[in-house]
Amino acid sequence: MYVKKKQYFCPRIGFCAVVRIRAVNICRFIMIKVQFPDGSVREYESGVTPLQVAERISTRLAQDILVASVKPLSVVSEKEEDGWVITELNAPLGEDCLIKLHKWEDAEAKHAFWHTSSHLMAEALQELYPGIQFGIGPAIENGFYYDVYPAEGQVIKDSDFPAIEAKMMELRARKESLVKRSIAKADALKEFGDKGQTYKCELIADLEDGHITTYTQGAFTDLCRGPHLLSTEAIKAVKVLSCAAAYWRGDEKRPMMTRIYGISFPKKAMLDEYLAMLEEAKKRDHRKIGKELELFMFSDMVGKGLPIWLPKGTALRLRLEDFLKKIQKRYGYQQVMTPHIGGKQLYVTSGHWDHYGKDSFQPITTPEEGEVYLLKPMNCPHHCMIFRNTPRSYKDLPLRIAEFGTVYRYEQSGELHGLTRVRSFTQDDAHIFCRPDQVKDEFIRVMEIIEIIFKALDFNNFEAQISLRDPNNREKYVGSDEVWEKAESAIIEACREKNLPAKIEYGEAAFYGPKLDFMVKDAIGRRWQLGTIQVDYNLPERFELEYVGEDNQKHRPVMVHRAPFGSMERFVAVLIEHTAGKFPLWLTPDQAVVLPISEKSNEYAWKVKELLEAQDVRVIVDDRNEKLGRKIRDNELKRIPFMLVVGEKEAEQGLVSVRQQGAEDKGQMTIQDFADFINTTVKQQMNAY
Ligand SMILES: [Zn+2]
Numbered sequence: 123m124y125v126k127k128k129q130y131f132c133p134r135i136g137f138c139a140v141v142r143i144r145a146v147n148i149c150r151f152i153m154i155k156v157q158f159p160d161g162s163v164r165e166y167e168s169g170v171t172p173l174q175v176a177e178r179i180s181t182r183l184a185q186d187i188l189v190a191s192v193k194p195l196s197v198v199s200e201k202e203e204d205g206w207v208i209t210e211l212n213a214p215l216g217e218d219c220l221i222k223l224h225k226w227e228d229a230e231a232k233h234a235f236w237h238t239s240s241h242l243m244a245e246a247l248q249e250l251y252p253g254i255q256f257g258i259g260p261a262i263e264n265g266f267y268y269d270v271y272p273a274e275g276q277v278i279k280d281s282d283f284p285a286i287e288a289k290m291m292e293l294r295a296r297k298e299s300l301v302k303r304s305i306a307k308a309d310a311l312k313e314f315g316d317k318g319q320t321y322k323c324e325l326i327a328d329l330e331d332g333h334i335t336t337y338t339q340g341a342f343t344d345l346c347r348g349p350h351l352l353s354t355e356a357i358k359a360v361k362v363l364s365c366a367a368a369y370w371r372g373d374e375k376r377p378m379m380t381r382i383y384g385i386s387f388p389k390k391a392m393l394d395e396y397l398a399m400l401e402e403a404k405k406r407d408h409r410k411i412g413k414e415l416e417l418f419m420f421s422d423m424v425g426k427g428l429p430i431w432l433p434k435g436t437a438l439r440l441r442l443e444d445f446l447k448k449i450q451k452r453y454g455y456q457q458v459m460t461p462h463i464g465g466k467q468l469y470v471t472s473g474h475w476d477h478y479g480k481d482s483f484q485p486i487t488t489p490e491e492g493e494v495y496l497l498k499p500m501n502c503p504h505h506c507m508i509f510r511n512t513p514r515s516y517k518d519l520p521l522r523i524a525e526f527g528t529v530y531r532y533e534q535s536g537e538l539h540g541l542t543r544v545r546s547f548t549q550d551d552a553h554i555f556c557r558p559d560q561v562k563d564e565f566i567r568v569m570e571i572i573e574i575i576f577k578a579l580d581f582n583n584f585e586a587q588i589s590l591r592d593p594n595n596r597e598k599y600v601g602s603d604e605v606w607e608k609a610e611s612a613i614i615e616a617c618r619e620k621n622l623p624a625k626i627e628y629g630e631a632a633f634y635g636p637k638l639d640f641m642v643k644d645a646i647g648r649r650w651q652l653g654t655i656q657v658d659y660n661l662p663e664r665f666e667l668e669y670v671g672e673d674n675q676k677h678r679p680v681m682v683h684r685a686p687f688g689s690m691e692r693f694v695a696v697l698i699e700h701t702a703g704k705f706p707l708w709l710t711p712d713q714a715v716v717l718p719i720s721e722k723s724n725e726y727a728w729k730v731k732e733l734l735e736a737q738d739v740r741v742i743v744d745d746r747n748e749k750l751g752r753k754i755r756d757n758e759l760k761r762i763p764f765m766l767v768v769g770e771k772e773a774e775q776g777l778v779s780v781r782q783q784g785a786e787d788k789g790q791m792t793i794q795d796f797a798d799f800i801n802t803t804v805k806q807q808m809n810a811y
Pocket residue numbers: 237238241337344345346347348349350
């Protein structure tokens with residue numbers, strides 16, 4: 123028997139602790155130490171599984187956990203987050219390690235749950251559609267899908283979904299375990315080849331021999347790396363949501379597969395809640411509301427994915443832009459305007475031509491001189507030229523240049539979706555050129571702007587994601603270690619100082635710099651990625667941007683890209699779905715509609731409109747020859763906050779009868795009082811920011 127001392131880093135307490143590890147030679151078991159997130163350490167015999175670890179804590183815990191994350195103490199990693207491996211609950215633990223046991227609430231658990239559900243769906247499909255071939259079946263943000271190729275003459279339709287769901291439930295009731303097997307490449311090719319699974323064989327051909335595993339539950343075997351749940355039994359509620367066409371491996375020259383989307387839950391009530399949310403999301407679809415409120419349109423003649431802003435939508439967007447301009451001015455930004463195209467050389471210099479040239483809109487050539495231009499995919503190169511326009515000194519920095527710049531990016535037509543996936547969009551863009559020591563302050567200032575905007579629009583639930591370098595692969599990034607470290611810690615510190623909950627993702631940074639993305643949660647719990655702040659060491663290098671430092675030497679500025687809304691299109695789409703089209707009073711297209719009781723009051727109705735408009739109230743008249751009840755219903759659908767009912771009595775006394783959507787009637791008011799009420803409310807809303 124011997125005792126050895128081992129040092130390890132405890133992420134919770136943040137210092138190195140000395141733990142005594144005892145190997146007991148006389149016993150049959152070698153004991154290992156397992157440390158939990160709260161810092162507590164328990165001892166188990168080597169080979170213990172995460173499930174057994176949980177069982178010995180409590181039966182309840184063992185029932186609730188779905189997968190585990192394990193990090194052997196022998197793994198040396200700079201960051202606490204590195205080196206974790208998600209493992210199945212029956213994977214033996216062979217050495218001292220840190221462990222996290224994941225319940226449904228954790229993303230890791232949901233991922234494994236949905237991934238396992240895709241196997242269960244495949245098992246069901248195999249029974250229901252003999253001869254069906256399988257492509258890939260991953261978990262996605264909400265649920266899972268499987269790409270399949272049904273046998274000749276078979277089609278999977280929406281009406282088949284209930285049968286697929288029923289089969290999945292029938293199979294899960296058999297409580298089948300997922301059995302993992304390592305298999306030689308040749309054997310795998312034979313096994314899947316014999317079953318006619320040509321797509322699987324193609325996937326196997328790309329894999330390295332010695333690293334191939336399969337999982338079998340019941341009569342279904344899939345090529346997979348895992349991790350999964352131990353059995354399909356935990357999948358208590360499923361819904362097949364939709365199916366769509368998808369090219370095999372995203373290549374339009376390859377066969378068209380059927381992609382079947384589904385979602386599953388460990389409890390029936392959770393599925394019901396999710397389906398109710400989807401129903402609500404349908405009602406809030408920005409494409410539907412955008413049409414009802416006459417905000418924007420698309421025209422095939424103009425081109426797919428090219429939004430056209432209608433008068434009401436344009437006015438709304440301009441109000442948003444003005445709001446942002448006002449805040450930005452306060453934070454020292456200067457507004458610029460640049461053309462919608464740029465010379466090819468600009469993008470060769472910026473590197474965009476090499477990266478995206480052939481995948482984007484193709485160049486425009488002048489007929490006589492043969493000059494080559496590109497639709498601008500981003501505003502940054504133009505702004506770099508503004509920086510270079512005049513010699514800069516350290517005293518000029520930070521230089522903050524803002525532009526509502528419209529950019530054009532090619533998206534496949536199948537990817538286009540309302541205002542959220544478009545081919546032309548206007549970024550609320552700005553570039554900050556600063557010294558390396560100013561990065562943190564600039565991040566804090568941008569975060570303040572974003573906070574103001576989100577609060578003003580009632581997005582009270584937002585969080586950030588910090589994307590940093592892959593610590594094990596530093597060669598692939600431009601810029602020195604020193605500047606990266608400075609910027610990375612500046613971003614983390616900025617979040618800490620602003621008390622912003624932020625998740626750190628290693629390896630997610632762009633090759634040219636770390637970034638901070640903002641996610642908002644909308645009124646029905648969906649997460650949307652909106653604004654971004656991004657450090658860039660690349661463009662200043664490529665455009666040879668310089669400033670004269672205090673030391674009289676030339677230095678490279680750091681460039682920071684930032685767009686709090688992301689794009690006006692996407693932001694308005696999210697805002698519509700968040701508010702269900704009921705915008706705040708300062709922003710909403712029409713603040714009031716005048717409803718004459720009968721034709722006799724039409725003239726007065728128009729006079730009310732004129733008087734209110736003279737005081738900047740946005741108001742329309744509904745003088746259609748319809749019953750009042752009908753007019754009220756129609757205008758409720760248009761989500762106009764105030765309805766001003768006028769009849770002969772009101773006309774005589776210069777009054778309006780005020781109905782507020784979703785609130786008590788406000789009774790009769792003079793026209794002036796109503797105008798004052800609207801303007802005071804708007805002023806209060808705006809002054810808060
Ligand atoms: Zn799998």
